[in-house]
Amino acid sequence: MTDKKADILAVAKAARVSPSTVSRSFNHPDLVKPSTRKRIDRAVRRLGYIRNRAAQTIHGIRSGTIGLIVPTIDQAIFAELIQSFSDAVEETGFTILLASHGYSLDREYALTRKMLEHRVDGIALIGLDHASDTYELLAQQNTPALLLWNYAEDAPLPCVGSDNYRAGHLIGAHIAALGHRRIAAVFPPLHGNDRAAQRLEGLTDAVLANGGTPDILQRETPYSVADAKQAVAELMASPRRPTAIVCGNDVLAWGALHALARLGISVPDQVTVTGIGDFHGSQDFEPALTTVRIPARAIGARAAQTMTAMITTEAPAQSLALPPELIIRATSAPAST
């Protein structure tokens, strides 16, 4: 009801104590007499006082926020990660400052700056590949920073994620072992996306290692069911049809599966399809999708732990590799030669 927002001074006056005592009653309740605490609490409630974290923050007190910068929010890949990261982080009282850059490393730099202006206590980025400006900025400000989703031993900052090269390799080996040689790789644009690039690399290496000179038809398509569906429809219309379609992620694979359903091409009898990611829904797809599981929830949760540890203890963080795992379900089968 008060028109001017209540501050700690108003509360102090109302409770007939000094501002210091009010502050203490919030931050070190054990230091203030229960009876005065009661009085203060009543005043707080009556005035609708809410602490001002901005004012605390300029005392070097932590802001209680963690910056999370992702390429996109709406595209299933990261949604699970964001959710679990956010959940875990919230448990320790932090709040997430979220932003997305649409795979532009320049925007990512700008967003990082903005987060730093807000004095986030820590900052998390997706993937290992970032503008050198971004790395410099982070180093210079010495804000705890963490790289999510991808993993590499020699990452320039601590990271928590799966080795995407290995994920691609896993699929490649599986496909090659099944005897496939004419393979279509349906991948998202590789630019600014180290995860996809590494998966493709792993895939190619594995196929090469396991079976002479394969014939990999690479096909870039935006990240969506619709685009993948279209791409695969075109692919199957070509004279030299692939016997296997390996997709850069599960969403693309769903598109592929729909395209094949539409064309009446049977999976896996006539063509094998694989994804990467093992998103919600892949298991229950009909037919169930063979894929490589990237443990998004675990990554998010562990990353949150690592991050809060970095923030509260000043210790430098350990990178953490959550291994990808090949999940063979119903969409892959030996090549019908």
Add this chain to the structure above:
Amino acid sequence: MTDKKADILAVAKAARVSPSTVSRSFNHPDLVKPSTRKRIDRAVRRLGYIRNRAAQTIHGIRSGTIGLIVPTIDQAIFAELIQSFSDAVEETGFTILLASHGYSLDREYALTRKMLEHRVDGIALIGLDHASDTYELLAQQNTPALLLWNYAEDAPLPCVGSDNYRAGHLIGAHIAALGHRRIAAVFPPLHGNDRAAQRLEGLTDAVLANGGTPDILQRETPYSVADAKQAVAELMASPRRPTAIVCGNDVLAWGALHALARLGISVPDQVTVTGIGDFHGSQDFEPALTTVRIPARAIGARAAQTMTAMITTEAPAQSLALPPELIIRATSAPAST
């Protein structure tokens, strides 16, 4: 390289001007001589100075953050909304403080408080149904607040969204017009979810209005493809099979479709399936899903506009109804009596 973080004073010293001038050079560049501005800029760059928004915020300057509190992040429904809201909001320089409460109105209240502590410039919640504490808090702090996703004329706060009752009604009318009488409603838990509740209500009303006494079998299932698949499998095993399965949202419908594919039941010849939402992917599903489009992107974008308008001009905001739209695709057909 400096170990202590540079503040405006350090910059001032380095540029041989007063702190005031540095501040002005940031906030009112036109008031400071180009040559001194140059000097300041150089100092800023050299010291790696980054403005401290916390310190600005206590001057009554806006914090530049908007709180967004959603039930869940990872479950496709809201991902698109969050993305478009975030994109639009970012364009005007704001950053999003995100949190999710898992459909608990109590947690929502707590999160709202937390956002207020961070002095967000505005706050957005999902749906119309909130704890009375939450409403009081918002009213008392007179922070601009906006309700997203759902729409009602008599909403207690300005809202931007679709009328979910109408969405349900649209589907119900469609189903009834097709002659379906034995209908299964596969919905998410209604508790703490006014959107789902209203959809169901609209559905029931429409069916009742259009065709005698229908036989609606209601079935609550958690929000996931897997659960819906399971639920529908059970449903179809019952002696009195429904001729239509209307799902509370598209994800549930996907699960239903997979279940039916598995059982070899043909859609829409043997059974009709519908969703609500028209998420990414529904259009390209095979068969393409009949659903009601809730324009998530538009809602996010318009909501962001409304919100920033509320913040910058102090004017009270107008609610905005983005109408749901029936989208008939390939999963619905007349009841085969």
Add this chain to the structure above:
DNA sequence: AATAGTAATGCAAATGTTTTCATAACTGCG
């Protein structure tokens, strides 16, 4: 060359907290 007018800068107060240090108010003990 003096003056008025404007442009650029600096000083100091203010913002809403926390925290150190000092002081005041209580205990219990002899």
Add this chain to the structure above:
DNA sequence: CGCAGTTATGAAAACATTTGCATTACTATT
């Protein structure tokens, strides 16, 4: 009842900025 030892509170400085007002430095005009 006086004293040491706690326990509870207050005063004031500090935090990193912004801003109103005062001052200084220019520019143009006569």
